[in-house]
Amino acid sequence: MPVVDVNPDELRRLTGKEDKSDAELKNDLFNLGLEYEGETEDGEMQLEFAPDRLDRLSVEGVARSLRYQYGDDRGVYVPNTNDADWVFEVDESVPDERPYVTGAIVRGVNLTDDALDSIIQLQEKLHATMGRKRAKGAIGIHDLTMLKGEVLSESSTANSITYKGIEPDGDRFVALDSDAELTPADVLAQHDTGKKYADLVSEYERYPAIYDEIGLFSFPPVINGRRTEVTTDSRDLLIELTGTDQWTIDHMCNIICYALDARGGTIEDVEVHYPHADGPYSESGAELLRPDFELNEKSVTHDAIEGMLGIELSSDDVVDLFERSGLDATYTLGKDVTYTVSVPPYRVDVLHAYDLIDDVGRAYGFNELEPTYPDVGTVGGRHERTRIEDAARASLVGLGFEDLLNFHMISAEENYDRMRIEPGTDSLGAGEPVVITGPYSEDYTQLRSWVLPSLMMVLENNTHRSYPQDLTEIGLAAKVDTDENTNVSEHRSIGAVLARHDATYEDAKARLQALCDDFGVAIETPAIEHPSFIPGRVASIVVDGAQVGVVGEIHPAVLVEHDLELPVSAFELDLAALNK
Amino acid sequence: MRLPESQLAVLEAASATESISVDRLADNTGLKPETVTRAAFDLRDDGLVSIDETVQTSAEITAEATEYLEDGLPEVRLYRAAIDAGADTEPVQMGQLIGASGLAGPQVNIALSNFARKGYGSIDSGAVSADPDADPDTDPEHNALAGLADGETVADEDILAQLERRDLIVRSEQTVRSVTLTDDAVTALMEGIEVAETVDRLTPEMLTSGEWDDVEFTEYNVAADAPSIEGGRKHILRQTADRVKDVLVGMGFKEMEGPHADADFWINDCLFMPQDHPARTHWDRFALDVPPIQSVPEDLVERVEDAHRNGVGEDGDGYHSPWSRGFAEAIALRGHTTSLSMRYLSGYAGADIEPPKRYFSVEKVYRNDTLDPTHLLEFFQIEGWVMAEDLSVRDLMGTFEEFYAQFGITDIQFKPHYNPYTEPSFELFGTHPTTGELVEIGNSGMFRAEVLEPLGIECDVMAWGLALERLLMLMYGFEDIRDVHGTLCDLELLRETEVLY
Structure with missing residues (x-):
């Protein structure tokens, strides 16, 4: 958001309010939507505001707005x-x-x-x-x-x-x-x-x-x-x-x-x-x-103003509020009162009648409005996708896993190289990467294609903490897939690692089975090869004939790469496999 | 009467007429002294023995003292060297004496500081005079040390205190307990006492055989610390998200779901964000190297483009910015979950969009920011909207007051704000529950006509967003969000953080 440096003495002079204290000015500015952020070395106030009222990018414009707010100026002003x-x-x-x-x-x-x-x-x-x-x-x-x-x-x-x-x-x-x-x-x-x-x-x-x-x-x-x-x-x-x-x-x-x-x-x-x-x-x-100082004209109905602000106003009140916003308004009497509002040529933010209602609200003082709880009845509920994710997380926590939360963005080195897999191969996790265009950080260059690399990084960063470290994460993993409308296939993957001095394949598989049993899902675990795991101690997780994950003992080369000095057994499973 | 074996042994070894110490009882029974002590206390509780306690002080000589007993105290060695050098008649230079005495290192200072104190002579301007009448052979400190080394006791409290100051002895206090049989015990012994067996663990066999009824269980030291274990627990940010979801579901909100990688059309164009808005430059967003989205609703794209170019309504204006369909179709990681709101409000996500509706999500968004203690490149955004006929900003204020009150924030201030997609817009500020600081806690507003009309919505929609991590930091007082979220997390912190509910 823009920040404008304003000399408070200049502001006092240009508004004609020589006796305003800095604190009073700050409060008046906050009500205009200008937030005091601090002061410069020269004692100027640094004011941050949203980029709609660009006419306030200097002390002259801020002073003009304050004069309207104080009621010292009214209506549209156009220089000769x-x-x-x-x-x-x-x-x-x-x-x-x-x-x-x-x-x-x-x-x-x-x-x-x-x-x-x-x-x-x-x-x-x-x-x-x-x-x-x-x-x-x-x-x-x-x-x-x-x-x-x-x-x-x-x-x-x-x-x-x-x-x-x-x-x-x-x-x-x-x-x-x-x-x-x-x-x-x-x-x-x-x-x-x-x-x-x-x-x-x-x-x-x-x-x-x-x-x-x-x-x-x-x-x-x-x-x-x-x-x-x-x-x-x-x-x-x-x-x-x-x-x-x-x-x-x-x-x-x-x-x-x-x-x-x-x-x-x-x-x-x-x-x-x-x-x-x-x-x-x-x-x-x-x-x-x-310069083109022609006034822009917009019309807005009385009903729209009252409806948006939730209060009753007389037409004269509304005209007064417009004038205190630096606008001019005329209205036609009748059943539906409509205001024709003139907007000065320094305003670049008025696209629609809504923008005029906002001006009326600011001039009235939004914080003067009494909040009401809307009398609208709706039925709440969770999405099925997050419900099953939570249920799986509860099962894993019950099995003793510490639940983690890692970034979805990762580097190719962490996602593939340090896990000893190559992108585009058959191994689970080796899907084609969703790459960030022109990334700024070499640590975050793509979306992760599986969760285990994130958990291995947590183990690597916590070797000084006590063991066992039994960690799990259920989170997003993605790969390029031109069958998807967005060309990205996104799925929630369950990753789990057991880092302890006696971790074995059985420890991982026992917990995997317990998890799948909770959801009534029967698994088979035929032997496969996967470069991240020890040969002969790794299996595919198969549900109804489809490969949905991998379970095994992490390969010593991967452990050493992550500075780990004890065995790790692990599994990764597509969350969707638990949804029968 | 039945007693455990150790208690019976102590009872039998004790006497009604003589008070016998625990150590002697241990020797006599062959039990460990601590076992005897525990048995004695149990017997006392049963009224079978009385226990006398006396406090005894003992002193043990240190390794340094043992060395001095061998070589002589440093001050004595200095005195002998001084006598040999004739310092009893003429002062002798210190350097000479130290060489002759063989003192080295810290012993030199020890010798000098004790020499004068004990009357072996005086030291003046680096010259040593020895008192010819002093008698090193009867040095009381040496003799006391020698006595202690032989197991004798030393009664002179001044000498002991001096030796303790010199770190030559370590003194300790010990409670000595002695046991005497009571009359009841004598009676019981005469009547005969059976041995009750004690067991360490309850076994399945004991339960099935009924043996459990005949055994005594060894008592444990239940006050002692147990080894520490780490149980499984849900991540604290997930717990915070759960709490937010609970509150929102309770307020009648339904949860939304949708893609993280999405077309800019859904992320920004539907939201009436001009295509040359600074947040849409490549510095702020994560564009992805994948082909453009395969399909977007054709009529919706046309209406959105028209809103950008010409505005909506009779006298509405559009942006004076370029608009290209190619940019709208490009895929990027969503910068806010308002993309989900757009998908739902358009009906494209399959939702029924007849008013009234309330929807929310607590999902990840991606911003190309600088990673620091309070900013992450990806974080959770709480997104919510309410659709109904005739909503006013007062309804918006009332809804947020209710939501934040659930988290103990009760004095919301609404700062008028600007977003391209809402008008009026408000930044929400609240007082931090512990520090009392005024902090920004959300951004909100009424969706603009330029957003709603192309979507085909004819009633009012109010919306707001907030970073979940900000709520977490407010609730827990964390200073560095990276300790919690991401691969740099600290397991210890996650394990030790107190559960909030």
Whole structure:
């Protein structure tokens, strides 16, 4: 879940609640769904919250939400915007993989150190969440005074920048945190930030690049140029976002604009000119005016709100609660009261009327609701599969086994090699492995195909504990099976080991028989060969002509491999065999 | 009268006029002293003897003392060397004397510390003066040791205490018991006493022959410790799961069952998790190297895809995320058992889904996390849902209050939360029963329309999830879950953990 670092003094200032103690703030934040996790070295509060309200990824957004909660602000707020003076031209050459751009101009921002830190944090947090680590959307913020717009035509006073695609070595620029003029390909190979984000564009035929009249100044989604770097002296900013989805970058842009508006900035529109209205631009059209502060409208009935919250409310109460959530609502009187709710453009979480009911509930205070136990009668019960598993476990525990619980994931080495079997052979446990794609840990690379390897590992890790160690586990084992819908056959297997100074084949078989007798299952044990067991002391477990398990004395080579200094007899049996 | 053989022997060896010690009785009867003692106590309980107890102190000389008896006490050896070197007239350097005396190691310090104490002379600035009047041949400590070695007793308490301080003797106290016959015993002996046979074990033969009625059973030391044994027991996490299942079945929930390896469709797409959600990247999930699922209900896939792309309802919105059928059909280990809920709610698992219904499972889920004391790559998730007409969040709160109250957690707080598949959503917090900390104990909510409509559900469904291991750690106070669950488990911990019920 996202964590945002918030300076409590900034929060007090931006909410206008200078006298709130830290403890009061924490409590107010918890009620908003922001959990205090601790503080940074600089004394900032670390607040964790669920990734729905991404407009709260900075102190400005958190303060806005608190002001609504305190009732100091009500209803929808939309910043005024000035007319466009800049045009974002998109060239035909723009990379197919990243065709979209958006942005805004913000003038007169008061960038204190705290404000600059906050905007940088917001940018990073938006990259990590909505931007999907910059793959879906990436933000560049530039000092506008360092840009020189291209003059589009003699009749227009508008300036323009151009988003295009260039050859990896097609141009050179000085990137942030660098002194050298590098090509985009050089940046990916040599610059720390370039290396970090190289995977995003290295497969592209042409690299994304943004130009003004002076030249290349941004290499999205990787890094900006040093020329337009924003400092505390910057007053006028150009914001550009590129990405793979127009809606996503437009809303990331809105969240940034609202934060800068809270820092005293004036928002100015920009025009986005796509090369045509086909293909990727068929939904947006060729010409856009951004940022897009249009309100989203949703409707929800009074009954749905009362039904979900389980309380009665007047229509005026509901409107009040909407307004305290930063929403506007109107309603039509009549038999079925329906609210038409306006949602501000920084909200990215409102997909359905349910989301509006949630806002009403939060504004009302969910913890104010009186819990009730639902008056709904149903009959409970256990599934047959877990009932037989429990019954088998009870029998084994009665026979003196200590019941264990191991991981279903294992390594091929433990599952096969250390047990002396080879995958794909006939031996029980040697089924074709269900392998994890690109595993991170070499200890967990596949699902186990039988249970005994897990029990042998427990014996190996407990040689310092007292004997006898009679252990059992009933748990999942799996192998590839293309007759199954999922192509994985899963079954519950019973594993049992007797580790004691005088363990013999008979000890294992006696307990196996006792278990099967409990379930009225008759077994035969014809001799077989199995590399995990001593030749001549191992048998197949056969029920009604079908092989369902193996019983025997573990091979000394397996014991030595597991650092064991005493004999072990064992059996493994498919749980389904007990289900007649 | 009938008495066991040992008691009769003691009775016969004892006297009515003389008090005879247990040791002497043992010698006379040929029994072990402890057998005589036990017999004597039994006889006393029957009123046949009286027992006098006196406490005797004895002293035994140590190995060090034996050595000194041979070589002389270190301080005496120092004195003799000093006299030989003329230290009775002129102080002699210590180094010289030590060489001459043959003292070595710790004996040097022993000699020096006792030399002055016992008046053999004085030591000043490393030079030794010897007192010409001292008489080493009558050294009382030496004589006492020699006496003890010969089996004599030493009465001088000061000397004994000094020797004990020097670790030259070990003193012990012993209770000496002496036995005297009572009048009843004399009478009984005159009347004649038969021997009652004692047996160690009751045998089948004794029972069938009736012989058991004529024998006395040897008494055991029933207060002594028995050897320790380990019985079989159900794993404590299974016990915890059982308790959860009991509670849920009691609340009217039925158990679900389904595959661990499943299509992402059931694990995530049905749950309205966008395909580019961070939890669906390969960092978080365990994808499997097997072919895609062979069949999913075609109409359901279409409805789910439509919900992702366009939302549901008249003014609903979808996600602005890519959606591919290939990803939906890929097989992975389930990251939550909500995949089972989806299978059941869709009717695909064969369940009747007419409301009202309550379902649960306590089954394993798989998360690609970092293994540490509180996180496992696979753990048990408690999953539950209630389907009924007109459920409100108050019903959800009431259900969870009831559930957690069964585990002693009675002050649930509901923190508004966000899940892609529920709205409203709540994280549940409760106070730890022993530490008093506020801890997260579950995640819950009302399933969204985007989840329910494609499944064809027209009523309300509330759901929640919780890690069983978290409940276990709360109940037992374990600090490292790896000691309990997995092949690194500690058998001793599992054996010694107290049963909770």
